[in-house]
Amino acid sequence: MKKIHIILLLIVAAALGVVAVALGNSDSYATFEQALENPSRTYHVAGKLELNDPMVYDPHTEANLFTFSMVDNEGKKCRVALHKPRPQDFERSEQIVVIGQMENDVFQAKDILTKCPSKYNDAATQTVEL
Amino acid sequence: MDFVNETLWPGHLGNALILLALCSAAFGALAYFKSILPNSLNQIWKSWGKIALIVHSSSVFGIVVLLFGIMLTRQFEYYYVWKHTNTALPQSYIFAAFWEGQEGSFLIWAFWHAALGLIFLHKAFRSNSGVIATLLLVQGFLMTMLLGRIVYLPDLGIDFNIGSFPFGLTREHPTLMNAPFTKLPEYLLSLDGRGLNPALQNYWMTIHPPTLFLGFALTTIPFGFVIQSLIRRDFSSWFRNALPWAFLGVAVLGAGILMGGAWAYEALSFGGFWVWDPVENASLVPWLLLTAGAHMLLIPKKTKIVLSFTYVFLILGFITVLYSTFLTRSGILGDASVHSFTDLGLTGQLLLFLFFFMALPVYLVLPKRFRFFYLIAALALLAFGFSSQFSSISNGLWTFFGIASFGLGIYSLNQRLNPGSPNLEEHIWSRDFWMLMGTLILTISAVHLTVETSKPVINNLTGTSMAVGDVAAYNAVQWWFGFLLSIGMGVVLYLLYGKKRSKSLAKELGSVALVAVALTLVTFSLYPNMKVMPDALLLLGGWFALASGFLFVAKFIKKHPLAAGGGLAHAGFGLLMAGIVISMGQQQNVSKNQNEINLKALNEEFSNDEHVMLMKGDTVGMANYRLVFAKDSLNGSFAEYQIDYYSNSDEKEIAFSLHPRIILSPSMGNVAEPATRHFITHDVFTHITYVDLENLKRKSAGISAPEYEEPQHFELKIGDTVYSSNAYIVVEGIASVPGNKTDNDSGNLNLNLYPTFTVRDLQGNIDTVKPAFLIRGLSLQTIPDTAKGNGLVVEVVKINPKTSTIEVEMQRKKYQNQDDFIILKAVIFPWIKLLWAGCFLIAIGSLMAVAERFKKNGQT
Numbered sequence: 002m003k004k005i006h007i008i009l010l011l012i013v014a015a016a017l018g019v020v021a022v023a024l025g026n027s028d029s030y031a032t033f034e035q036a037l038e039n040p041s042r043t044y045h046v047a048g049k050l051e052l053n054d055p056m057v058y059d060p061h062t063e064a065n066l067f068t069f070s071m072v073d074n075e076g077k078k079c080r081v082a083l084h085k086p087r088p089q090d091f092e093r094s095e096q097i098v099v100i101g102q103m104e105n106d107v108f109q110a111k112d113i114l115t116k117c118p119s120k121y122n123d124a125a126t127q128t129v130e131l
Numbered sequence: 132m133d134f135v136n137e138t139l140w141p142g143h144l145g146n147a148l149i150l151l152a153l154c155s156a157a158f159g160a161l162a163y164f165k166s167i168l169p170n171s172l173n174q175i176w177k178s179w180g181k182i183a184l185i186v187h188s189s190s191v192f193g194i195v196v197l198l199f200g201i202m203l204t205r206q207f208e209y210y211y212v213w214k215h216t217n218t219a220l221p222q223s224y225i226f227a228a229f230w231e232g233q234e235g236s237f238l239i240w241a242f243w244h245a246a247l248g249l250i251f252l253h254k255a256f257r258s259n260s261g262v263i264a265t266l267l268l269v270q271g272f273l274m275t276m277l278l279g280r281i282v283y284l285p286d287l288g289i290d291f292n293i294g295s296f297p298f299g300l301t302r303e304h305p306t307l308m309n310a311p312f313t314k315l316p317e318y319l320l321s322l323d324g325r326g327l328n329p330a331l332q333n334y335w336m337t338i339h340p341p342t343l344f345l346g347f348a349l350t351t352i353p354f355g356f357v358i359q360s361l362i363r364r365d366f367s368s369w370f371r372n373a374l375p376w377a378f379l380g381v382a383v384l385g386a387g388i389l390m391g392g393a394w395a396y397e398a399l400s401f402g403g404f405w406v407w408d409p410v411e412n413a414s415l416v417p418w419l420l421l422t423a424g425a426h427m428l429l430i431p432k433k434t435k436i437v438l439s440f441t442y443v444f445l446i447l448g449f450i451t452v453l454y455s456t457f458l459t460r461s462g463i464l465g466d467a468s469v470h471s472f473t474d475l476g477l478t479g480q481l482l483l484f485l486f487f488f489m490a491l492p493v494y495l496v497l498p499k500r501f502r503f504f505y506l507i508a509a510l511a512l513l514a515f516g517f518s519s520q521f522s523s524i525s526n527g528l529w530t531f532f533g534i535a536s537f538g539l540g541i542y543s544l545n546q547r548l549n550p551g552s553p554n555l556e557e558h559i560w561s562r563d564f565w566m567l568m569g570t571l572i573l574t575i576s577a578v579h580l581t582v583e584t585s586k587p588v589i590n591n592l593t594g595t596s597m598a599v600g601d602v603a604a605y606n607a608v609q610w611w612f613g614f615l616l617s618i619g620m621g622v623v624l625y626l627l628y629g630k631k632r633s634k635s636l637a638k639e640l641g642s643v644a645l646v647a648v649a650l651t652l653v654t655f656s657l658y659p660n661m662k663v664m665p666d667a668l669l670l671l672g673g674w675f676a677l678a679s680g681f682l683f684v685a686k687f688i689k690k691h692p693l694a695a696g697g698g699l700a701h702a703g704f705g706l707l708m709a710g711i712v713i714s715m716g717q718q719q720n721v722s723k724n725q726n727e728i729n730l731k732a733l734n735e736e737f738s739n740d741e742h743v744m745l746m747k748g749d750t751v752g753m754a755n756y757r758l759v760f761a762k763d764s765l766n767g768s769f770a771e772y773q774i775d776y777y778s779n780s781d782e783k784e785i786a787f788s789l790h791p792r793i794i795l796s797p798s799m800g801n802v803a804e805p806a807t808r809h810f811i812t813h814d815v816f817t818h819i820t821y822v823d824l825e826n827l828k829r830k831s832a833g834i835s836a837p838e839y840e841e842p843q844h845f846e847l848k849i850g851d852t853v854y855s856s857n858a859y860i861v862v863e864g865i866a867s868v869p870g871n872k873t874d875n876d877s878g879n880l881n882l883n884l885y886p887t888f889t890v891r892d893l894q895g896n897i898d899t900v901k902p903a904f905l906i907r908g909l910s911l912q913t914i915p916d917t918a919k920g921n922g923l924v925v926e927v928v929k930i931n932p933k934t935s936t937i938e939v940e941m942q943r944k945k946y947q948n949q950d951d952f953i954i955l956k957a958v959i960f961p962w963i964k965l966l967w968a969g970c971f972l973i974a975i976g977s978l979m980a981v982a983e984r985f986k987k988n989g990q991t
Contacts, residue, residue, distance in 0.1 A: 029598060
């Protein structure tokens with residue numbers, strides 16, 4: 002066996018290691034129920050904003066805290082504490098993904114992704130005025 | 132029905148040109164492929180191919196001009212024009228609008244292929260029929276993406292569309308054809324377009340996509356050389372011809388990617404220049420592989436391993452472009468990316484595009500007797516997959532087939548490679564060996580990025596639910612590659628090909644290392660809080676590559692100015708690494724929230740103090756500056772803010788003002804646009820993260836703000852604590868006082884209840900409020916009470932004896948100008964100029980190397 006073959010084997014091992022790291026350390030999409038079961042794990046929870054519950058953002062007290070309620074894709078509602086300012090146009094977001102973990106029945110989110118319906122393709126909802 | 136003012140000929144012409152471009156591409160590819168194969172009609176096929184190429188390129192140019200034409204003249208009867216432009220859009224953004232949609236961006240990609248095809252008619256390149264054939268073949272696939280034909284055979288359960296036609300009519304578009312206006316003959320007279328997303332209305336959107344697509348198109352050329360070599364069974368003579376093209380691709384694609392980073396930094400609110408977004412990664416991976424392949428081409432005497440890697444890298448460089456096209460355009464990334472395209476329902480077609488070019492090199496490299504079986508197996512699997520709607524069995528078989536094809540291809544390639552090619556071993560201190568190692572590191576980096584970015588695909592295939600990693604997860608792995616590559620590319624410049632070793636090697640590397648260590652120590656003393664791993668190590672690597680590159684350039688610049696290109700590019704990479712470590716790692720959050728209320732108690736991991744509130748007119752001290760929120764105004768479709776920065780040393784004079792703004796778009800959402808002040812030593816970046824836009828709109832309309840905040844409703848028990856409007860409220864109890872007797876004549880219950888609350892606000896004021904709840908027989912009277920410090924008005928609206936709860940409404944009187952605030956994030960990026968200088972050097976260095984190689988090839 003030549004040196005180069007040994008090195009190639011090492012490289013393949015390194016590549017496999019990198020793949021294992023990428024797949025093994027991955028956060029998962031989950032529901033609030035699963036997040037409740039594993040309070041110390043970080044999850045991505047997708048769902049919709051619950052408009053009937055109060056959205057509290059009081060920057061005069063704390064600019065980096067925004068609380069609201071969200072219903073996940075299984076229909077479970079949960080209070081979310083986002084440790085960031087309130088996203089602009091938040092009430093219009095159609096889909097939300099919060100990233101964080103459950104703590105005392107409140108989902109503590111360090112980040113959020115929102116999708117505004119109108120940013121995307123919604124030709125059908127456009128009204129053309131004549 | 133006749134529609135007034137519609138101009139339909141561009142649509143018909145566009146349709147004809149797309150069909151012509153498709154047919155000429157198919158015929159041209161066939162003719163050029165035929166011309167390579169040994170037969171007596173070679174020359175005739177070649178001239179036919181040439182005609183087809185010219186017809187094809189002209190058609191593509193025609194389509195582009197036509198689409199530009201109807202966009203410039205705002206012919207809203209065409210859906211693409213309607214969707215991406217409107218009357219208000221300045222003409223300078225027509226380019227941006229052109230490639231905002233999938234159809235336009237396919238077109239700009241096809242445009243570059245067509246232009247490159249014509250360049251290959253030049254006498255210096257025209258012997259490469261296989262390259263032209265490959266270009267035309269790719270063009271054939273791209274043209275099908277613009278066809279817009281619906282295949283609907285309900286009996287067979289077939290219902291899909293081929294491509295998306297850029298000249299489709301607005302009133303015939305599936306999402307609009309039922310809208311009432313499409314039935315009015317005069318609809319066009321009052322129809323305006325939807326317009327271009329304001330976030331994309333900037334010059335970056337004008338220059339970044341075409342550069343990136345030229346880079347993509349340039350990966351096709353080395354791939355074409357590979358295909359040509361496999362057909363011609365020529366495994367050596369093509370390297371020198373492919374070399375400058377490969378490096379041109381490296382330069383242009385690299386520039387395109389970095390422009391995306393610059394855009395993200397300047398105009399978007401990413402708060403950095405690279406966030407490892409799946410779409411960013413999708414264009415970085417082809418660059419890594421193309422760079423690896425281009426460097427393999429440099430090695431003059433290729434061993435078998437180097438030879439096979441050359442093929443693999445150049446093939447994968449192109450395949451990953453197709454894969455990234457699939458990722459970003461099929462909608463599979465979904466929530467994982469901020470800037471993927473709208474799903475046009477072309478997933479199946481994009482997969483075919485990808486699979487065809489994955490299978491093509493394998494097919495060509497196989498011995499003739501196996502080709503037929505391979506083709507049958509591939510077609511059978513494809514048919515099975517599509518007919519079973521991508522069932523898990525077919526997905527498994529496809530994955531297996533893909534891996535098997537890869538192995539089979541490599542094996543057959545090794546069998547084919549000229550046995551006469553040197554089968555020697557790379558010398559450890561040879562340039563060959565270090566280049567090989569460098570390309571392998573590039574590959575591992577690409578593997579990591581691909582796996583991470585492909586998680587949505589893996590989820591689809593295996594039913595897992597993995598989320599794409601965050602920036603920290605990427606950085607934790609990728610910095611290793613940055614470090615190893617920097618060291619490697621520093622060393623490799625002083626090594627020689629083959630067995631010879633430069634006598635001055637130890638001396639040269641020694642002085643490079645000395646400079647690198649010195650620079651690192653200086654930087655470290657400036658930023659003593661820098662982490663050793665990864666920051667200081669990566670910095671050391673960066674300075675090493677920089678020093679090595681510059682010393683190399685100094686050595687060659689007189690003798691051989693163009694040969695210095697490689698050294699310059701390597702120096703640029705080093706500078707880029709150093710720039711990243713310093714500007715990103717040492718970024719200083721100016722807007723550290725100095726609020727005394729500590730909600731961090733929740734969880735240390737979630738503590739966040741990046742964003743700070745600024746009241747209008749207030750001065751807030753932050754790092755070296757004092758910030759004043761001076762002005763806000765509504766200006767057309769922009770909400771503009773002025774932040775004055777005073778330096779701490781100078782009391783009165785404004786150091787500078789920044790004008791971050793919010794682009795207002797009722798239909799597409801509001802987008803914040805940061806403002807940055809550039810200094811040589813640092814940038815001050817300011818970004819508005821939240822603002823009460825309604826308040827600004829009210830103010831500009833002259834309407835005064837509401838006196839009270841929105842009321843909040845609670846149902847509480849004695850002992851409960853709630854948080855509302857800046858205060859914690861505890862229900863202490865209910866004091867009951869019998870009512871006045873004179874009111875009790877009717878014999879009904881007459882009771883005065885005084886629920887008692889303690890209001891403790893976050894400024895430390897404590898007050899007791901006692902709203903009254905008076906029962907007068909059948910009628911009720913409530914008297915709200917106000918907390919003194921906090922201004923909270925508490926009213927008890929209902930008492931439920933059954934559940935022993937009380938229902939309370941709380942509302943706080945706003946204090947003056949309460950809504951006149953902005954939430955701001957301000958960051959200092961030190962020495963970010965180094966990062967841009969690094970990018971610039973990489974581009975210039977690569978282009979110099981390209982020029983040198985073209986010149987060399989021309990001479991002989």
